Amino acid sequence: MFVIGGQHGDEPSGWMAANEIAQWQPDTGKLVVIPEADQTAIRDRTYTGDNGNLNRSWTIGSDPTRLLAREIWDVVEEHDPDVFFDLHSSFGIYGSDWGPDGVGQAVHPTPHDYAPRLASAAATYINRNFIPDNYRNEYNFQRGPFSAGDIPTFTGKVAVDLEKPGFTVESTRYEVPLDRRVTWTRRVVTDVLRHRDVI
Template sequence: MRRRAFLAAAGALSVGGLSASIANSRLAVQTPPDPAYTILSGTKHETEVFVRNRGDGPTALVVGGMHGDEKSGYRAATAITRWQVSGGTLVVLPKANQAAIRANRREGENGDLNRKFPTGETPETELARAIWGVVSRHDPDVLLDLHRSIGIYGYHESSVGQVIWPTDAGRASDHAKRTAERLNDAVVPWSMPLHEFRLGGEITGSRPMLVHKFAGDLGRPGYIFETTAFLLDLGTRVRWTKRAAEELLSHHGIERRRNS
């Protein structure tokens, strides 16, 4: 089940005190939303969603903090909440997994949050359903999910650092490739060739992850961005993550205003 048909089927989800029905979602798209709102209010998972609406144009959703110990992802996303954009709508969920962030653990009480989004099915936990409800509410044209790995892809076993993984929709692979090249040229020092960014394989919806579900159910461009903790301090990881987000958003028509 793909695109609008799936959103209609998911319309009964509850997003904290918000209705995630598609009818209400469409109203939210037509009427500029509030600068911020809260999902799962009054629970341990309560967290804010920030919205920058600058009129006509595409909508992008940026997510950080799916894993609570990946500080560069949620710190970069938190910084992005303060960005001004020249057009379109930028939606940011900077701290998706608040309980895991507070505990500084990858997983929360229900295990790995980013394994609770089966393609073609309802997300498996209350938090995952609320996050998918944000997708339903804003109906984004592109999704960025910001992460951090321990090692470097291809050099350390089971590590996926320094990779941009695109969905198999539109020109996502080309945009990811160009962004990796730009990062390697602009931010990765020549003395750190192992840290050059790579293009990952296309995401098709084959795994129960947020961006996989976005690809499988909606068929739209999305990206998982992974930097590495290997020989990189937190500040550097945050800077590289923000730069990657800026480049990818630009490819999709969301331009950051440089005074923000």
């Protein structure tokens, strides 16, 4: 399992959840976590750091465009993971008719193997168990559109170049406390792995 967080420094729930996941001790297999991928963006709490937008560096079908992305991809190739998670947060809410537009509160899978089914299952699990009653409906998670390489994102590169299951997890930053977003993000990863009998 490979987890990356912190591609965008102003999305702390992603890199904070990744730091928590990095402490896990799996019973079997291998866990590889890069929790704070773009450290200059995290330091400055900005969307982009010295590397520009790291999550647009993942050129499909060839080497990533930026040195940092190439170094991260070298780690991917070294470990050859079976499943991937990219942890983010959006200001908006995917498909919202009441809040700001965005990709938050969604699990965006690659179209491979079990990924679409488990993205839907994880969204349902979070909604039933971790969305407070006063947040229901407006903040429910759903399965987002496929990450299939139409944009040069990390998960898109996983989808096209590796043809493996991957998930971009996006909580929303819109009027949600940080600790709650971290919990939602971490729990999505946990539920996907639970259904996959990894943990």
